[in-house]
Amino acid sequence: MSTDNVQPDIEDESSLLSVDRWDRIKHTERFIFLVSVAFVLTFSYLFSRAPVISDVTQGYHGLTITILIWSIFALGFNLLLGQTGLLSFGHAMFFGTASYATALFSIHVFNEPLTIVVVGMLSAVAIGVVAALILLRLHTVYFAIVALAIGQFLYFLANNPLEGITQGINGLEVSRTPVLGVVDLDHEYGGILGELVVNNLYLFVGVFFVGVVVFITRIRKSPYGLIFKAIRENETRASFVGLDVWRYKFAAFLLSAGVSGLAGALLAVNTQFAGVERLYWSISGDVVVMAVLGGLGTLAGPVIGTFVWFYFKGIVNGYPMLGNYWLLMLAVSFTAVVWAYPDGLWGMITSLTAELREPKALAAKVKRRVTGGSSTEGSAGGER
Numbered sequence: 001m002s003t004d005n006v007q008p009d010i011e012d013e014s015s016l017l018s019v020d021r022w023d024r025i026k027h028t029e030r031f032i033f034l035v036s037v038a039f040v041l042t043f044s045y046l047f048s049r050a051p052v053i054s055d056v057t058q059g060y061h062g063l064t065i066t067i068l069i070w071s072i073f074a075l076g077f078n079l080l081l082g083q084t085g086l087l088s089f090g091h092a093m094f095f096g097t098a099s100y101a102t103a104l105f106s107i108h109v110f111n112e113p114l115t116i117v118v119v120g121m122l123s124a125v126a127i128g129v130v131a132a133l134i135l136l137r138l139h140t141v142y143f144a145i146v147a148l149a150i151g152q153f154l155y156f157l158a159n160n161p162l163e164g165i166t167q168g169i170n171g172l173e174v175s176r177t178p179v180l181g182v183v184d185l186d187h188e189y190g191g192i193l194g195e196l197v198v199n200n201l202y203l204f205v206g207v208f209f210v211g212v213v214v215f216i217t218r219i220r221k222s223p224y225g226l227i228f229k230a231i232r233e234n235e236t237r238a239s240f241v242g243l244d245v246w247r248y249k250f251a252a253f254l255l256s257a258g259v260s261g262l263a264g265a266l267l268a269v270n271t272q273f274a275g276v277e278r279l280y281w282s283i284s285g286d287v288v289v290m291a292v293l294g295g296l297g298t299l300a301g302p303v304i305g306t307f308v309w310f311y312f313k314g315i316v317n318g319y320p321m322l323g324n325y326w327l328l329m330l331a332v333s334f335t336a337v338v339w340a341y342p343d344g345l346w347g348m349i350t351s352l353t354a355e356l357r358e359p360k361a362l363a364a365k366v367k368r369r370v371t372g373g374s375s376t377e378g379s380a381g382g383e384r
Contacts, residue, residue, distance in 0.1 A: 029217050032299065036213040040068070040206035045196050061198050063314045067307055068202075068209045069266045074290045074302035075212055076259030081288075082297035083225065084252040085232030087140075089284050090147030093131065093154050094124040094257045096279030098264035100158065103172035103274035104165070111175045113185060113204065117265040124261020125254055127154075132253045136246060148281055155279040171275030174268045179204065185269075205266055212259055213299060219255070220299075228252055260287075293334050295344030304345045308333075 025031050047059035073095060080086050101123035102116045110116070131150050135143055158166045166172065178184045185201040188194060197203050219225045227248050230238045239245045268274045277283075286309065294305025312330040317323045341348040 036210045071303045071306045073263035078291045078302045080256035084228045087144045088147040090151030092283035093151040094260040095264035098124040098261035099268040099274040102265040102268040103174045120265025121261045128257025174272045295346035301346040
């Protein structure tokens, strides 16, 4: 018996096993935690200071903090739409309310950063309770539009009748003391740590980012998260098997409101400002685009979508002449990506990597595309 073909078979099996093992590892909570920590520690350096890479990206440190905060917002929104299937055009109500609550608490009560962030998040959850009692009676487009209406109601309420409290378009300044009276957020590090994270403010936001990623991962992998998916796929069938659909949708809505409010509170701490524009409907529209562009129902998708959005807004916007059309270029890119890959940029990446893992199948697919046109034309020509 010849052993010429035995070794290739063994190599194929070992390769297959390694791929399967990698697929198991990359979906574990521990791996996702480690990746999120590594991302936070290297993101600012790679984007704004690393040789060659930063010359291409032309990024800056302040933008990385903004991207992390808005990624939290997009992850919170994705928890509602991508996980549970509820489309909201009013998520700015949580973002802006938390920002204002953070500012007001820091001015009138206590300005320790950790405390005011928690207060801002809890205020968003409180608004979420009231909004959920109204919205969860509605479905599909009615849910989305009424959410938009509630958000706009809060915007006009803050802009005019409550101008004495919110200062309207002038906004409020957010003062902050060291975290727990010890850690100064403006402190900048030297050496390797300074190259990686620059200051404590980045670490402060980064810790919350990692916490949100871990929290959402736990939800997605828990029985609770599976019920959210069941409701997204078919709400009627979920109710037929005895699930209290309203209760689970209520829980998903409050979780999404809390995470979105956390982002609003962090933005107030970062910019030391809270303005009425954070309640405006365009904020809700922006986060919808970020989540859909990156990929709904995933962890990486909203982060990628947020990065792309702010790269256009913060970097491309500064290019001579071309920068005036950054929003148009983003719209064209968004349309092209969603048309070709409905699962967004992350869906595109996973699709390409899956094809690259099977080079023979990829080569056959390319060959079919190349030869398919000529063979079809030949057969059509023969018929004529």
